[in-house]
Amino acid sequence: MRRVALDTYGPPEVLTLRDSELPQVSAGEVLVRVAAAGVNVVDLYQRSGLYSVPLPFTPGIEGGGTVLRIGADVAGVAVGDRVAWMGQPGGYATHCVVPAARLVPVPDDMSLVDAASILIHGMTAHVLITDVYPLTDGAVCLVHSAAGGVGGLLCQLAARRGATVIGTVSRDDKIPAALAAGAHHVVNYRTTAFPARVREITGGRGADVVYDAVGRDTFADGLTCLRPAGAMVLYGQAGGPVDPVDPQLLNSYGSLFLTKASLSHYDRTPERTRSRASAVFNDVLAGRLRVRVHAVFPLAAAAAAHEELASRRTLGKILLVP
Structure with a gap:
């Protein structure tokens, strides 16, 4: 597999692409082949050291992909399932280990790229207008x-x-x-x-x-x-x-x-997370919510993706694809 990693905090250039062995899957986890990873502001904070993370570190807390392997004590997930996730680092890679509790199913008629594009941004917008301050x-x-x-x-x-x-x-x-x-x-x-x-x-x-x-x-x-x-x-x-x-x-x-407001404080259980994700995905499929992708970068250009997000020129989501 290939993954983007940082060994030290710093500017975007500390992000390097390297080859690694496929990670082992522990109980309660699944191995996912990544189709796309979302680039988020928290990734910039982790890379710069504003948010402390254990080094070496692979960023990427949001993605979409296909389940390849399942660990013990995992129910409701099968090899071949199309899934998305957030809150678990490691998405800047061709493969990522994700706790099964963090997975949300992706509808058959939605692309994995669209799922990775909309998950965090869509769920954040949804919680802001439905729970934090319900708009009428x-x-x-x-x-x-x-x-x-x-x-x-x-x-x-x-x-x-x-x-x-x-x-x-x-x-x-x-x-x-x-x-x-x-x-x-x-x-x-x-x-x-x-x-x-x-x-x-x-x-x-x-x-x-x-x-x-x-x-x-x-x-x-x-x-x-x-x-x-x-x-x-x-x-x-x-x-x-x-x-x-x-x-x-x-x-x-x-x-x-x-x-x-933070999304994690409102969706404190896997059930709440899956419910909100389903609502957002359904809005996209029904045409009530339009996915807007600003730019797509290959893994090798993760530094350029970070620079683009930091520029505040963006008009939508930035993605990394293997």
């Missing part, structure tokens, strides 16, 4: 990074729920992608004071919820966009971490709610 018909939401991987899916799902979607982007050339994803209004937050635009669109009322994956660059202004008792939902920090917040500030803006 007539609500107003502000979606930062509306042309990005999760942001674009959030726009699609929110618009289908009848919400008014105000999207922000960091560059004018991303505006068409945000509009195509379902945003009704799009603002370049680097060149336009987006709080004033939100107030204008809402007739001075403010948004019900802000979904923010940018962090430092948008957080403070985002709080001023909310109506009284509105919700600020942080789920990323592409622009850097947010400074500490005095709770009195939330009160002064109208008793606002603030949360930093």
